[in-house]
Amino acid sequence: MAASYVILGQIIRSSAEAAAFQKNKLKELSIKDFPFSDSHDFIKALKLINEEIISVFDGFRKEFDMLQSQGTVDNTSDYSELQHSVILHTTLIWYFNMVIHYVEQTAREYVSQSTVYLVSYLTQQFASRRLFAWDSITSDEAKNLIDFFKLRLGVQLDNPRIEKTSNGKAIRITSGDNTIDILLDDVRKKAILLINDHRVYEFISKEENGKSVIYSGNVIFLLTPTDKHNFEYTDIIGSTLKHVVQVFPNVQKILDLLPENVAVLSFPDIYRDNIVANILLAHEVGHFIINVRNLIPSIFDEVDFDEQMFEDYVNTVATSEVEGTKGQKKILDYIQAEKLRTILKTSVVRSIRGWIEELLCDMIGFKLSGPVFVFGLGELLLSSANHSVATNDYPSAAHRLKLILSEVDRLNFAGQVSDHDARAKLTRLLAGLRSYLTTPSPTQGNIFDKTLPSTFKNQEKLFEIVSKAVESVQDKIKSVADEVTEGMQYSASTFGRDIGILLKKLEETIPPCETEKGKPADIISILNAGIMYKMTWKDSGKFESSTKENIQDVEKDINALVLHSIEASVLQRELLNHLEKGK
Amino acid sequence: MNFQVTDALEDGFFAERVIKTIRENGKNDESKRELLKLVVKYIDKIEEGKSRKTGKRVSDPVESLVAYRKALDIIAALPCDEEVNELRIKQVLEDVKKEVSNAIKQDLINPDNLKKTFEYFQGARRLAIQEITSESMQRQEPATWQPLT
Numbered sequence: 001m002a003a004s005y006v007i008l009g010q011i012i013r014s015s016a017e018a019a020a021f022q023k024n025k026l027k028e029l030s031i032k033d034f035p036f037s038d039s040h041d042f043i044k045a046l047k048l049i050n051e052e053i054i055s056v057f058d059g060f061r062k063e064f065d066m067l068q069s070q071g072t073v074d075n076t077s078d079y080s081e082l083q084h085s086v087i088l089h090t091t092l093i094w095y096f097n098m099v100i101h102y103v104e105q106t107a108r109e110y111v112s113q114s115t116v117y118l119v120s121y122l123t124q125q126f127a128s129r130r131l132f133a134w135d136s137i138t139s140d141e142a143k144n145l146i147d148f149f150k151l152r153l154g155v156q157l158d159n160p161r162i163e164k165t166s167n168g169k170a171i172r173i174t175s176g177d178n179t180i181d182i183l184l185d186d187v188r189k190k191a192i193l194l195i196n197d198h199r200v201y202e203f204i205s206k207e208e209n210g211k212s213v214i215y216s217g218n219v220i221f222l223l224t225p226t227d228k229h230n231f232e233y234t235d236i237i238g239s240t241l242k243h244v245v246q247v248f249p250n251v252q253k254i255l256d257l258l259p260e261n262v263a264v265l266s267f268p269d270i271y272r273d274n275i276v277a278n279i280l281l282a283h284e285v286g287h288f289i290i291n292v293r294n295l296i297p298s299i300f301d302e303v304d305f306d307e308q309m310f311e312d313y314v315n316t317v318a319t320s321e322v323e324g325t326k327g328q329k330k331i332l333d334y335i336q337a338e339k340l341r342t343i344l345k346t347s348v349v350r351s352i353r354g355w356i357e358e359l360l361c362d363m364i365g366f367k368l369s370g371p372v373f374v375f376g377l378g379e380l381l382l383s384s385a386n387h388s389v390a391t392n393d394y395p396s397a398a399h400r401l402k403l404i405l406s407e408v409d410r411l412n413f414a415g416q417v418s419d420h421d422a423r424a425k426l427t428r429l430l431a432g433l434r435s436y437l438t439t440p441s442p443t444q445g446n447i448f449d450k451t452l453p454s455t456f457k458n459q460e461k462l463f464e465i466v467s468k469a470v471e472s473v474q475d476k477i478k479s480v481a482d483e484v485t486e487g488m489q490y491s492a493s494t495f496g497r498d499i500g501i502l503l504k505k506l507e508e509t510i511p512p513c514e515t516e517k518g519k520p521a522d523i524i525s526i527l528n529a530g531i532m533y534k535m536t537w538k539d540s541g542k543f544e545s546s547t548k549e550n551i552q553d554v555e556k557d558i559n560a561l562v563l564h565s566i567e568a569s570v571l572q573r574e575l576l577n578h579l580e581k582g583k
Numbered sequence: 584m585n586f587q588v589t590d591a592l593e594d595g596f597f598a599e600r601v602i603k604t605i606r607e608n609g610k611n612d613e614s615k616r617e618l619l620k621l622v623v624k625y626i627d628k629i630e631e632g633k634s635r636k637t638g639k640r641v642s643d644p645v646e647s648l649v650a651y652r653k654a655l656d657i658i659a660a661l662p663c664d665e666e667v668n669e670l671r672i673k674q675v676l677e678d679v680k681k682e683v684s685n686a687i688k689q690d691l692i693n694p695d696n697l698k699k700t701f702e703y704f705q706g707a708r709r710l711a712i713q714e715i716t717s718e719s720m721q722r723q724e725p726a727t728w729q730p731l732t
Contacts (some may be wrong), residue, residue, distance in 0.1 A: 081602070084708055088595045091715050095588055300644065334668045335659050339652060342632070346648040353645060 022233035048098055053096060057089050080199060097238065102264075103222065111223045111272075114563040116276050117222055117570045121523060122285045126292065128215035130203050134171075134184060135211055138160065144171075148216055149180070155195065171401060175304050184212060219261045219288075223281075225269040231280050231380075236262040263288045274559050275530045277375040282369045286361030289484055293297075299356055299480060304472035305563055308464060310348065311474065313461050316339050347463055353393045355470045356477065357401060360392055365479035366404045370490040371413050371426065371529040374404045375535060378433055387437060392465060398437045403474065405434060416492040419500020425536050426499070490524045502529035507540065511561055513568035520569040520576070530562030588715060594653070595711030597625070599706040605732050611690045622700070629654045633672070648727050658708040679703050689725045 045535055046227040092222060131148060132141035142162060157175040164171050173180040181194040184205060192205040192215050202217040226232070238261070265284045271277030290296060318337050360398065367374040381387070381397035390396040408414075417423035482489075502512035512529050515521045534555060587722065599621060604615055611619070632651025658675050659667050678699040686692055 065643065084712060085599060087712050088592065088599060088708075091588065092592060092596075095592065230722060334666075335655055338657050338669075338672075342648055342652045342655065346652065349644045349648060405612070 005383060014365050026453065035086060038563060046103065050096060050100065053089070053093055057093065058104070103236065103262075114566040115223060115278055115281070116567055118523060119223060119260070119281055119285065121448065122282055122488075123221060123288070123347070125283075126289055128218070128219075131214045131216050133208075133211060133213050134205070135168070136172075155180070158251065169579075182214075186212070194298065203513045219263055219292075222262070225265060225272045226265045226266045227269055228266075229268050230356075231268070231277075231284050232264075232266045233284040233291075234264040234266070235288075235291050236264060238291065260290060262289070265419075272565060274525060275372075275534060275562055276376045276379050278563070279369055279527055279531070280374050282365035282373060283361045283377070285363035285368070287357070289364060290357060290360060295360065295484065296353060296357055296481055298352060298361070299473050299476050300360040302476055303352060303356075305352070305469050307463055309461075309468075310345070313465070314344060317344075338398050346464075348462055350480050351462075351466045352469045354393050355466060356396045359400065359470070359474070359538060360481060362400050362404055363407070363477055364485055366407060367481050367485040367489045369524050370492075370495050370528050371430075372524070372531045373410055374401060374408060374433070374556060375429065376530045377401060377404070381567075382436070390467075392466075395467075399467075401437055405437075405479065406428065409491045413492045413495055416496030417499055418496055419503070422500035422532075425503070425532060428460045429532065430533055490522075490528075494522060494525060495528060498525035499529055499532070502526060503533055506530070506558070506561070507537075509561075511565040511568060513565040513572065518576075520572040521565070521567055523566045526562060526565050526569060530565075534562075535557050590649075591714040592710045595708055595715065597621075598704040598708035598711060605692060605694050605704075606699050607692055608692060611686075611692060614666060615692060616690070617689070619692075620636070622683045623680060623687075625650070626676055626683075629676060633676075646690065653707070657710055661706055662701060664716065665683050673705065677693060702705070 041395075085538050132138070137145070142160075146157050155178060157173065157178065157180075160173050162171065169184050171182040173182075179196055181191045182203070183194070185192060186205070189205045189207075191205050193203060205212045206215060207213075224481065265281055265288075266367060267277045267281060267284075294430055313547040314565075318340065336395050362373075365377075378397075378401055381400070387397040387401075390399065393513065394400075414426050416421055418424060496517055498521060501515050502521060504528060505512040512526050513521055515525075537554065537558065538551070600618060604618055621641060628647045630697070631648045632647035632649070632654075655672070660671055663671070665671055682697050683699045708712070
């Protein structure tokens with residue numbers, strides 16, 4: 001009884017805390033804190049969901065008060081039921097506050113503008129959904145638009161009338177008492193949506209074959225540096241809000257108003273202004289694409305899993321003598337044996353799936369960004385771990401890098417480089433990486449999964465099973481990466497055309513933002529040139545001092561030069577677009 | 584962010600929804616029909632995990648294996664004099680599926696005809712709460728691998 005009061009007391013505190021959090025913290029958040037639009041929808045939705053959870057909790061509190069006043073608290077089964085509900089809801093309130101706090105922190109972190117441009121570029125094809133062509137709305141497109149109003153904005157339009165103004169710059173939809181205007185803003189590449197004169201949404205306007213096509217943004221990306229030496233992708237809606245939906249039916253209505261995904265892409269704080277950090281976000285974008293397109297099952301279905309090898313291993317473990325509290329014993333109990341077997345299979349299957357996902361993300365990252373990806377990934381992985389060591393979550397660095405190197409060769413990146421010096425540099429860098437990866441690394445024992453019970457000995461066997469299974473789908477991984485990045489790939493021909501020009505500019509300490517006068521460079525070409533220069537500048541012989549501090553200073557300046565060049569290239573391209581439109 | 588807790592919460596709230604729905608008694612409505620179908624799917628997933636096959640399958644292989652592992656814990660803790668063996672596990676899952684399939688056919692939820700289902704989901708909720716409140720779930724980041732040298 002006393003313990004239950006404590007539980008309830010915690011909830012009341014959590015409830016009060018949640019309300020205070022919502023009131024004080026959320027109102028401090030402003031839209032300008034976010035690098036991408038639509039985040040105000042997300043904050044609004046979080047606030048509404050929070051209210052919903054708290055109101056349900058208040059219902060429990062009233063029920064508890066009633067049981068207490070009736071004096072039936074101790075001996076009713078209802079009380080025990082209530083207690084279980086109370087624990088679940090307390091955890092949910094705590095958890096939900098953590099999500100809000102996480103989003104708030106994420107939104108407040110400083111991220112360089114070049115990183116925002118890069119992620120925006122990498123995700124442009126995946127982060128929006130085509131709604132209609134501005135000049136000629138087909139009947140299917142009109143239906144898409146009406147569905148958008150219903151699902152995303154909660155506005156039901158019956159028998160809508162769609163009209164366009166004579167200058168072609170505004171569309172008006174009328175239905176009953178509702179008047180909806182969509183105003184095209186050519187210069188800012190947006191279309192502003194007004195419902196009954198209130199601005200409620202901004203569409204994205206893209207130019208396709210000289211005509212404006214309207215897209216709705218269906219993802220919010222939040223970029224954040226963290227104190228961990230790791231890059232991460234987190235799907236806030238899928239991972240954290242899906243369980244809320246089944247308990248609170250009203251939450252689904254709120255989620256319908258949101259973009260389909262809220263993706264947090266985080267990277268190590270120490271790489272905040274580093275070329276490496278910027279390009280490895282392409283790997284995290286890969287996780288996002290895999291998640292929204294559900295790409296793993298189709299690959300997993302083709303895995304050649306060696307059931308016999310697995311069964312042999314499990315039988316060896318199950319029948320071997322293991323240490324128990326009263327000396328040596330064998331696993332004979334059915335439930336115990338069955339549980340161990342299932343835990344082991346879960347661990348192996350999870351690893352196969354995890355390895356496939358990591359390799360696919362690498363491949364997507366490479367397809368989107370070219371050779372810079374293999375150098376960036378190499379710098380991250382080889383600076384922190386033994387290259388031949390795999391874990392249950394990740395294939396070894398050698399495995400990952402060799403797979404990308406095989407694609408660099410197949411697509412003939414080096415052969416396409418027209419500039420002789422640049423080609424020689426790329427060939428030398430690739431050869432150096434290959435040679436390093438084939439050098440045996442110091443012996444180090446692998447532990448497959450440290451969460452497995454100590455009874456699972458000889459875990460090397462598990463690596464063998466996982467490696468064999470993943471190897472059976474490596475070609476499939478490459479073809480899936482090809483498919484999903486179609487139309488977005490950074491080609492060997494673009495690399496070959498640009499890299500020599502931009503490298504020369506860097507060698508002359510000229511910002512590599514143009515390939516020729518008045519022509520902004522491709523931002524991925526800038527990154528490729530930047531990382532190649534960063535890896536080769538010491539060979540030029542121009543720089544005599546080699547103290548650690550001096551080298552660090554130079555590398556910091558190279559990073560800044562490259563990242564500002566990305567910004568300059570994007571801004572120049574936008575300015576040229578504006579001038580072109582003004583003609 | 585600790586996302587471990589979300590799975591346990593999802594299981595716990597699902598079990599809670601089943602328990603409350605059975606207690607409510609009476610004629611089915613759209614949401615109850617949908618829930619009963621979800622319970623059948625849930626048992627199918629456990630049975631898939633039990634078969635431990637890889638390759639083409641209905642649900643996610645990791646999810647089905649995890650669901651089966653949890654089912655083992657739930658069944659082992661159910662009040663019963665019999666020995667918990669393969670037959671008993673099979674029997675419990677079949678009983679739940681049979682009760683729920685009948686409730687779908689009759690379009691009626693009668694707690695007297697759903698006793699095994701009720702008992703099973705009470706166990707599922709207990710397990711979820713146990714996981715939520717266990718030491719390993721307490722606001723900790725999942726373990727990460729560190730180089731040994």
